[in-house]
Amino acid sequence: MPPTTNGWPERFTGGGNVGATCDDALVLLAEVVAASAAVAATRARTAKAAAIAELLRRADPDEVPAVTAWLAGDPLQSRLGVGWRTLTRLEHEPAGEPALTVHAVDAVLAELAATSGAGSAARRETLLAGLFSAATGEEQRFLVRLLTGELRQGALEGVVLDAVAAAADVPAAAVRRAFMLSGSLPGTAATALTGGVAALEAVRLEVGRPVHPMLASPGSSLDDALADLGADVTVEFKLDGARVQVHRDGDDVRVWTRTLREITEAVPELVERVRALPCRSAVLDGETLALDDDGRPRAFQDTMSRFGAATADESVLLSPFFFDLLHLDGRDLLDEPLAARLDALAGLLAADEHAVLRMPGVRRPDPAQAAGVLADALAAGHEGVVVKDLGAPYAAGRRGRAWQKVKPVHTLDLVVIGAEWGYGRRSGKLSNIHLGARDPDGGEPVMVGKTFKGMTDELLAWQTRTFPDLAREQHQWGVLLRPELVVEIAVDGVQRSPRYPGGVALRFARVVRYRPDKTPGQADTIEAVRGLLASPR
Numbered sequence: 001m002p003p004t005t006n007g008w009p010e011r012f013t014g015g016g017n018v019g020a021t022c023d024d025a026l027v028l029l030a031e032v033v034a035a036s037a038a039v040a041a042t043r044a045r046t047a048k049a050a051a052i053a054e055l056l057r058r059a060d061p062d063e064v065p066a067v068t069a070w071l072a073g074d075p076l077q078s079r080l081g082v083g084w085r086t087l088t089r090l091e092h093e094p095a096g097e098p099a100l101t102v103h104a105v106d107a108v109l110a111e112l113a114a115t116s117g118a119g120s121a122a123r124r125e126t127l128l129a130g131l132f133s134a135a136t137g138e139e140q141r142f143l144v145r146l147l148t149g150e151l152r153q154g155a156l157e158g159v160v161l162d163a164v165a166a167a168a169d170v171p172a173a174a175v176r177r178a179f180m181l182s183g184s185l186p187g188t189a190a191t192a193l194t195g196g197v198a199a200l201e202a203v204r205l206e207v208g209r210p211v212h213p214m215l216a217s218p219g220s221s222l223d224d225a226l227a228d229l230g231a232d233v234t235v236e237f238k239l240d241g242a243r244v245q246v247h248r249d250g251d252d253v254r255v256w257t258r259t260l261r262e263i264t265e266a267v268p269e270l271v272e273r274v275r276a277l278p279c280r281s282a283v284l285d286g287e288t289l290a291l292d293d294d295g296r297p298r299a300f301q302d303t304m305s306r307f308g309a310a311t312a313d314e315s316v317l318l319s320p321f322f323f324d325l326l327h328l329d330g331r332d333l334l335d336e337p338l339a340a341r342l343d344a345l346a347g348l349l350a351a352d353e354h355a356v357l358r359m360p361g362v363r364r365p366d367p368a369q370a371a372g373v374l375a376d377a378l379a380a381g382h383e384g385v386v387v388k389d390l391g392a393p394y395a396a397g398r399r400g401r402a403w404q405k406v407k408p409v410h411t412l413d414l415v416v417i418g419a420e421w422g423y424g425r426r427s428g429k430l431s432n433i434h435l436g437a438r439d440p441d442g443g444e445p446v447m448v449g450k451t452f453k454g455m456t457d458e459l460l461a462w463q464t465r466t467f468p469d470l471a472r473e474q475h476q477w478g479v480l481l482r483p484e485l486v487v488e489i490a491v492d493g494v495q496r497s498p499r500y501p502g503g504v505a506l507r508f509a510r511v512v513r514y515r516p517d518k519t520p521g522q523a524d525t526i527e528a529v530r531g532l533l534a535s536p537r
């Protein structure tokens with residue numbers, strides 16, 4: 001294919017060889033940029049969704065996956081092999097007129113992702129140069145934010161799903177369900193817009209394709225949770241490890257995290273244990289953590305160290321504790337009540353000679369027994385309990401009342417949005433961190449407080465090393481950060497505050513730990529923070 005004068009093959013732009021007849025039909029990158037700006041310009045969720053829906057109605061089915069992925073903040077390709085520094089340092093004269101099509105940009109991103117081996121750095125540079133010289137200034141800025149992950153706000157997923165429902169004229173619940181079961185936003189969007197409700201309803205759990213895990217909402221106390229859910233509950237230990245979803249199909253066993261990142265290679269001991277179970281196929285949900293010799297949980301960092309590694313670090317062994325079974329030997333259990341799923345799980349694990357572990361818990365306890373489970377969990381070094389409605393189906397991806405977590409300390413998972421240079425003992429260290437709660441409507445995190453409490457010297461050193469790479473603004477006082485890191489904060493409660501934009505401020509916030517297993521889209525919302533106004537401790 002002949003390169004154009006700027007070294008950019010013609011098929012990558014909306015003009016040239018595309019031909020006049022279908023030219024009009026191609027969605028331009030500029031239209032996605034405009035929709036993204038419209039989404040950012042309003043706080044109203046319905047207006048955000050309407051802006052996206054309008055664009056989706058114009059898009060062809062094969063453009064829908066890229067358009068929806070980008071508006072939710074992600075390229076379609078999981079790894080592009082282009083670093084943040086490279087992208088933010090690109091300087092190319094912007095194009096005068098918007099001509100890049102969605103197809104063209106996606107083709108370049110696909111090529112970037114596929115480029116490896118000798119000469120790949122130079123090839124990537126050429127591809128990026130071509131892409132950025134063909135982009136207008138606004139498009140360049142959008143591309144940098146898309147490729148550096150700065151556009152990614154988990155809450156946008158929900159807005160895009162609403163938009164898909166509106167554009168396809170199908171119920172939002174049908175879109176959401178298909179998304180939770182397929183784990184793929186672009187795939188769900190394409191299904192909705194091409195096949196409608198029937199195609200969405202045909203989406204099923206598939207062994208080998210992870211589903212979004214069901215989540216728990218905070219219960220204010222054990223008594224409240226029991227009063228809310230009644231007697232038909234199970235009270236289980238809440239272990240402080242990492243969520244795992246394990247799929248087995250014959251001898252093939254694969255493992256995913258709660259963000260649906262595959263970690264099969266890093267956790268061979270979990271793979272072995274599930275492969276030894278007496279079944280052909282299964283989808284198990286559970287928590288895994290590292291225990292020390294007397295069975296007490298090791299530090300959370302030890303468990304997480306196994307999740308960051310590309311290959312296994314055999315010095316820290318993980319134990320699985322399964323608490324749900326979504327599929328067994330050809331039978332989907334998702335829509336069965338929890339009681340039936342637990343029976344099936346007990347049957348599967350009881351027959352296992354290798355003692356794969358089950359989450360400790362008591363079904364239908366009286367209040368004293370329930371309090372005993374909580375006391376036992378805490379005495380064994382765990383976080384608390386989860387109270388679960390035995391009649392509830394598995395609501396993939398939902399944080400509902402059917403599972404309620406009860407912990408003696410309030411903790412919030414918040415986004416780190418800035419950090420200040422410390423003074424005194426902390427001088428020269430990025431110390432006081434700015435904490436943001438997630439805006440459920442997809443906006444920027446809402447600042448709710450600051451803290452430097454609970455930080456070890458090691459953590460301060462780590463922040464000082466890591467934050468400059470995440471900085472979006474450098475100031476004399478410190479840095480403003482791209483919203484990428486999630487930190488778990490213990491609080492005594494929250495109070496009303498006119499100083500903070502959300503009207504609430506944390507009381508006695510202290511760092512428990514960073515949460516590399518969570519994305520900003522999974523941080524607690526400003527509503528969850530406001531919810532603590534009612535329950536000061």
Ligand SMILES: Nc1ncnc2c1ncn2[C@@H]1O[C@H](COP(=O)(O)OP(=O)(O)OP(=O)(O)O)[C@@H](O)[C@H]1O
Binds near residue numbers: 214
């Ligand atoms: N018995 C259990 N049943 C369900 N989840 C459990 C259980 N024990 C531990 N967990 C963990 O608790 C999480 C449920 O709490 P939640 O949905 O709020 O996630 P989380 O924000 O990671 O929790 P937290 O921040 O309180 O640790 C699950 O994702 C799982 O990782």
